[in-house]
Amino acid sequence: MASDAIELADRLVFTVTGRHLNxxxxxxxxxxxxxxxxxxxxxxxxxxxxxxxxxAYQMWRLLSRVTGEKVTKSTLKSALKRSLLKMGIDVSGGxxxxxxxxxxxxxxxxxxxxxxxxxSASQSPAIVARALGEQMVPVALSRLSTTAPSLExxxxxxxxxxxESAQLGLVGRQGAIAHLNxxxxxxxxxILIQGExxxxxxxxxxxxxxQQALTQPPVDLTLELLxxxxxxxxxxxxxxxxxxxxxxxxxxxxxxxxxxxxxxxRQLRQRSVAVLIDNLxxxxxxxGRFITPHRRYVELLRVLADSRGQTLTLMTSRDRLCxxxxxxxxxxxxxxxxxxxxTYFNHRGIAxxxxxxxxxxxxxxxxxxxxxxxxxxxxxxxEGSLATYWQAHSQDLLGPIxxxxxxxxxxxxxxxxxxxxxxxxxxxGVYRYQEVPTISQAAVDxxxxxxxxxxxxxxxxxxxxxxxxxCRQGRxxxxxxxxxxxxxxxxxxxxxxxxxxxxxxxxxxxxxDSIRQIGTLEDxxxxxxxxxxxxxxxxxxxxxxxxxxxRDNQWQQFLPLGSTLYRMGLVQxxxxxxxxxxxxxxxxxxxxxxxxxxxxxxxWIQGRLQDAIxxxxxxxxxxxxxLQTEIPDATTHRWYYLTMLVVDSQLSLGxxxxxxxxxxxxxxxxxxxxxxxxGTRHQPWADKATTCLALVLAYQEQGEAAKSLAxxxxxxxxxxxxxGRHAFFVQLLGHTYLHLGHLDTAELLFQTAxxxxxxxxxxxxxxxxxxxxxxxxxxxxxxxxxxxxxxxxIALLEEVGAHCDLAAAHLQYGLTLSDLATYAAEAESHLHxxxxxxxxxxxxxxxxxxxxxxNQRQVHNVDRHPA
Numbered sequence: 001m002a003s004d005a006i007e008l009a010d011r012l013v014f015t016v017t018g019r020h021l022n023x024x025x026x027x028x029x030x031x032x033x034x035x036x037x038x039x040x041x042x043x044x045x046x047x048x049x050x051x052x053x054x055x056a057y058q059m060w061r062l063l064s065r066v067t068g069e070k071v072t073k074s075t076l077k078s079a080l081k082r083s084l085l086k087m088g089i090d091v092s093g094g095x096x097x098x099x100x101x102x103x104x105x106x107x108x109x110x111x112x113x114x115x116x117x118x119x120s121a122s123q124s125p126a127i128v129a130r131a132l133g134e135q136m137v138p139v140a141l142s143r144l145s146t147t148a149p150s151l152e153x154x155x156x157x158x159x160x161x162x163x164e165s166a167q168l169g170l171v172g173r174q175g176a177i178a179h180l181n182x183x184x185x186x187x188x189x190x191i192l193i194q195g196e197x198x199x200x201x202x203x204x205x206x207x208x209x210x211q212q213a214l215t216q217p218p219v220d221l222t223l224e225l226l227x228x229x230x231x232x233x234x235x236x237x238x239x240x241x242x243x244x245x246x247x248x249x250x251x252x253x254x255x256x257x258x259x260x261x262x263x264x265x266r267q268l269r270q271r272s273v274a275v276l277i278d279n280l281x282x283x284x285x286x287x288g289r290f291i292t293p294h295r296r297y298v299e300l301l302r303v304l305a306d307s308r309g310q311t312l313t314l315m316t317s318r319d320r321l322c323x324x325x326x327x328x329x330x331x332x333x334x335x336x337x338x339x340x341x342x343t344y345f346n347h348r349g350i351a352x353x354x355x356x357x358x359x360x361x362x363x364x365x366x367x368x369x370x371x372x373x374x375x376x377x378x379x380x381x382x383e384g385s386l387a388t389y390w391q392a393h394s395q396d397l398l399g400p401i402x403x404x405x406x407x408x409x410x411x412x413x414x415x416x417x418x419x420x421x422x423x424x425x426x427x428x429g430v431y432r433y434q435e436v437p438t439i440s441q442a443a444v445d446x447x448x449x450x451x452x453x454x455x456x457x458x459x460x461x462x463x464x465x466x467x468x469x470x471c472r473q474g475r476x477x478x479x480x481x482x483x484x485x486x487x488x489x490x491x492x493x494x495x496x497x498x499x500x501x502x503x504x505x506x507x508x509x510x511x512x513d514s515i516r517q518i519g520t521l522e523d524x525x526x527x528x529x530x531x532x533x534x535x536x537x538x539x540x541x542x543x544x545x546x547x548x549x550x551r552d553n554q555w556q557q558f559l560p561l562g563s564t565l566y567r568m569g570l571v572q573x574x575x576x577x578x579x580x581x582x583x584x585x586x587x588x589x590x591x592x593x594x595x596x597x598x599x600x601x602x603x604w605i606q607g608r609l610q611d612a613i614x615x616x617x618x619x620x621x622x623x624x625x626x627l628q629t630e631i632p633d634a635t636t637h638r639w640y641y642l643t644m645l646v647v648d649s650q651l652s653l654g655x656x657x658x659x660x661x662x663x664x665x666x667x668x669x670x671x672x673x674x675x676x677x678x679g680t681r682h683q684p685w686a687d688k689a690t691t692c693l694a695l696v697l698a699y700q701e702q703g704e705a706a707k708s709l710a711x712x713x714x715x716x717x718x719x720x721x722x723x724g725r726h727a728f729f730v731q732l733l734g735h736t737y738l739h740l741g742h743l744d745t746a747e748l749l750f751q752t753a754x755x756x757x758x759x760x761x762x763x764x765x766x767x768x769x770x771x772x773x774x775x776x777x778x779x780x781x782x783x784x785x786x787x788x789x790x791x792x793x794i795a796l797l798e799e800v801g802a803h804c805d806l807a808a809a810h811l812q813y814g815l816t817l818s819d820l821a822t823y824a825a826e827a828e829s830h831l832h833x834x835x836x837x838x839x840x841x842x843x844x845x846x847x848x849x850x851x852x853x854x855n856q857r858q859v860h861n862v863d864r865h866p867a
Contacts, residue, residue, distance in 0.1 A: 005033050005080055006358075007338065012066040012083065019437050023359045025059050028052060030355070032073055057569050057763075057799040058521060072795060171347075172340020173204055176333060180208055184312065188329035190305045192280070192315040195333035196467040196482075198369025198406050201316035202278050204333065209274045209314060219274045219312065221248060227279045234283055237296045257296065261303050268309040275304055280317035286417040288322030288465055301326050318410055320465035332467075335366025348375045349384060356390040363397055365479040373402045397484040407485040414466055415489075420455065421462035424448055426493065427503040428469065428478055429486030432532055435525045435573075438475035446510040447503055501537045508533035512546065518553045524565050527551070531577055540584035544591040547577060547598070555727075555762065562598040566605065567762060571801060575602045588629075593622035593645050600652055605764070607803025607841045609656050616649040616656070623649070640681055647673050647685045654692055659804040661845035667696050687713050691729045691736075698739040710736045714749075727756035731769040738776055746776055764805065767796035771809050778816050786816045807837035811850050818857050 006029050010021045021029070024045065031041045042052040056073065063071040063079070071079045183191055193201045212219040223244055228234045241260050242253040249267045253260040267273075285291050290298055304313045305327050315321070321328060341361045345352065364370040374389070377400050382389040398404040415422040427447040431439055445456050460476075463469035470477050478486060493499055508530035515527040527549070534542040547562040555567070565574045578599045585592040600615030623645035632639040654669035673689035676682070690713050697706035710733055717729050734749035750769040757766035774789035790813035797806040814830030817823040831854050838846040 003030070005077070006030055008080055008083070009063060013062060020362070021059070022434065022437075023355060023362065024055055026358055027355050028056050028059065029076075032056070032076060053572075053799065053801040060799070061521075072799070074795075170200075170203065170207055171343050172336040173200070173207075176204055176331075177208060177211075179331060180314075183329050183331065188327075189309075189311060190301065190313045190315075190327060191329045191331055192317055192321050193331050193333050194317055194320055194467065196365075196367070197318055197410055198367045199333050199335065200368035201333055203368075205276050205278065205314045205316050209276055209312070212274050212312065217272055219272050221271055222274045222276070223248060224276045224278065227277070227282050229279070229282055231282050231291060231293075234294055237294060237300050241300060257299075261299060265303045265306055265309070268303070268306060268311045272310040273312075275311060275313040277313065277315040280315050280321065281319040281413070284317070284319050284321065286421075286462065288320050290323065298323055298326065301328075318413075318467055322465070335364075336361075336368055336371065337366060341366065341371055344371055345375055345386070348379065350375060350378055350386060351384070352386045354387050356386040359394065360386070360390055363394075363480040364403075365481065367406075367481075369406060370403055370481070373400050373406075397481045398488060403481070407481060410466065410468065411485055411489060414463075414468065418459070418462045420451060421459045421466075422489075424451075424459050425463055425468055426486050426490040427499065428476075429483050429490055430500070430503045430507055430533065430536070431478070431483075432529070433477050433480070433483065436522075436529055438472075438477045440514065441474060441476070442514060443507065443510050444476055446506045449506060504533040504537045505539075508542070508546070512549065516551065518551050518561070518564050520554070521568050521570075524561070524568055524570070527561050528565065528573075528577070535580070540581050541591070543577075543581045544585055544595060547574070548591060548594050555756075560594065560598065562595075563601070566598075566602055569763065569800060571602055571605050575599065575606070578602070588622060588625055590623065590626050590642060590645070593619045593626070593642075593649075596622070597645060597649050597652070600649070600656075604652070604656055604659070604804070605800070605802050607837070609660055609804070609841050609843065612656050613653060616652050619649040620646055643676070643680075644682060644685070647677050647682050647689075650676070651685055651689050651692070654689065654696075658692065658696060659846075660841070660843045661849055663696050663700050667693060667700075670696065687716060688726075688729055691717055691732055695732050695736045695739075698736045703740055706736060707740055707742075710740075714745075727753045727762060727765045730756070731765055731772065734769060734772050738772055743776055743779065746772065750776070763796045764800050764802050767793040767800070767802075767809065768805055770796070771805075771812050774816060775812055778819065783816065783819055787813075790816055803837050803841065804843070807834045807841075807843075807846065810834035810837065811853065815853060815857050818854075 006021070006026050009029055010026070014020050027045055028041055031044070036044075038052045038056065045052065060071050060073070060076075063076075067079050067083050069079055069082070180191065180193075193205055195201055209219070209222055212222075225235075225240055238257050238260070241257075241264055245251045245253045245260065245264060245267070249264075249271075251263055251267060254263060283290055283294050283297060301313070301323070302325075303309075304311050315328075320330060338358055338361045342352070342357060345357065360374060364374070378384060378386055378389045382392070393399045398407060411422070411425070414425060424444070424447055428444070430447075431443070433439075441460075444460060445453070448456050448459065451459070460469065464471055468478070468482060470479065490496060490499060490503075511526055511530040511533070515523050518524050518527060528546070531543050531546040534540070534546060548560045550558050550560050551564070552558050553564040553567070557564070559567075562574050562578065578595050582592065582595055582599070585595065596615045596619035600612045600619065603609070603612035603615060623642045627639070627642050627646075630638065630642075632642065650669050650673045654666045654673065657663075657666035657669065670689045670693040674686050674693070677684075677686035677689070690709050694706045694709035694713070697703075697709065714733060717726050717733060730749055731753035734746045734753060736746075737743075737749065738746035750773045753769040754766050754773075757763070757769065770789045770793040774786040774793065777783075777786040777789065790809060793809045794806065794813060797809055810830045811834035814827045814834065817827035817830065820827075831850065834850055835847055838844075838850065
């Protein structure tokens, strides 16, 4: 079922976004389906728990979008099952099986309809057509689970089917056969099957024409022509037609080629004939037209396409045929689906016990020849272990020499025919195609700055026509193995260093220029792509500028990219990005100060408060050093910027110590911000610090002073909070008024913060406001409402990974449950969860506070319910 769920989720996502789930997303989905915890998934996959949570959180958002309902770790199974039911697929009985591959043929075109109709649910898992346009494969995916210790044997009939398909090289090609049948039904009689080398074009065409002998009326003659690999060795069309007439029709050719063609035309009108012209591309030039010595092949194709004839012509080619006037239907043969690969490897006796097969399938684009080569290599050199093979070769996709030759043969042809297209192809290898799996037309054009713009469309078309550059809905990409070939060629060029750097700089600039405002996660990811290009050429100053590039975001804030990214939930990726370059930035550079400032907030969210404090102290030291050495005028932007770094870091230190419950230290830092910023251009920081200080004073039981400060800033902070810019401080005010006993004001502030957070999808703020509401409802005696708010807050904070806030939420939930006598054990478990989180930070003052609150509550409950 886990594999079925992955394939359904992938197809749902692909149908809506045009993008597939990546390997890590698939791994998380599989493990969550099987009940694994994020920490266990992180340990198994080699990532931090925070990164796994980041990726999972974004995936739940994506699945929520494509399914139309809220998807979380706990609702995943039910949400996907409901999606199947909406598509008319009954999942109430037995194991669900979803096949993968290409477009689903109608049921009557299934390769083995008798078996699929005769097999009942009680005899074997049902073979369910993928409801989102996928093909059917005569084997249940549940039998091919990538997480099972071994592959369950097929029953005899299924094994016979799988073996026969694998032997024919047709496993997974039912959708392609159905597509060809549909083209014929629509009246197309000349069809070119196009695709990169190794897809199985020839095998498919030969099988399809063989099957035509079984149609009504049947084909009674099949003619085949294999084009030579070397254009110099291609057989002249005159010889081909003469041979057909003499040997297959028993007719003598004419002295003139026109007469010979006319005699062939008359024969084709009298008989049902199938023609296969295989490996056409050696006869084509750079524009997809027949080369000059073999232009007469156009005349032959016109005769074969005669509307009064009974001829079906199939051609195979890596390149598109672009001869005007010929009535040709092009069919772009896709790679095999994952289920087809699983069937083939299963037939070869190779089991996949993890994520290796999906990763290999994705890397090689489902290529049939690659499938055969890889299976042979796994058996011969790795004792049938896919995992061991992939561990050794995942970073060297062109390792097997046969695969390298397969890719290079097409690249060398491109280099010979179209040098400009070859140059672009090599440069396209610098894009990563990972977090942002496709690129725009502008991203392609930017790599051709040295080529006149009017030539760009033809160059791109040249790559597309040769199946080297994929395109869908105006978005482009290279398959991983093709990209590996492009990079190999780029590194082999004499001007490699220059080409490498210029291509990366052009790509980075394009990513940065394309994003003016960050309104979605996709915008943020695209903006961050520039970072990886500068890392590749070791321009660390430029990488810093990417992270620090400020833009308007969805909360109407003008923030650096790094700050916006972590607010969107990408905590671990930004942490990794900053830590990878921070040591390369000069210590007295203001960029180092701002990077340290952002990194401090990232550590804060992750519960690494000592690291966070060290980062902010470093940020302050660098900024103050710059102020002392540069001595900028107070009216300049430089002074504003450096001073802002100081007060912002001081404000952060106040918040960090508040979370540690070091209230006196927190107050000291907040007073410093107020003293520095009040009455200056940094007044907003003074307002924020005043808001925080009010909460600190409330916790110190200085009620009158706390209320005075809160009242002084409530209107401007609450008003700004409507836009989401200050929602964090609105909920802090809510906690202040709640602690002071002003419940109605606190409730209004919490609701305002929640509304702003939901509009901007700022989960951490929403969760903290819900914790406050839970405490408020508990005080009012609404325990069911308090329980619901605490549960929701904990679920949100687990997604975000905000450990300090999560600890506080568990504590509040435990205290709430302690009011319910029947939930004493569960209440205590949440207390211990809070203590464990505080201990991990570590926050000893919070531990003492939690124990005190718990003990007081227990005494109170004993007084309420004496034995």
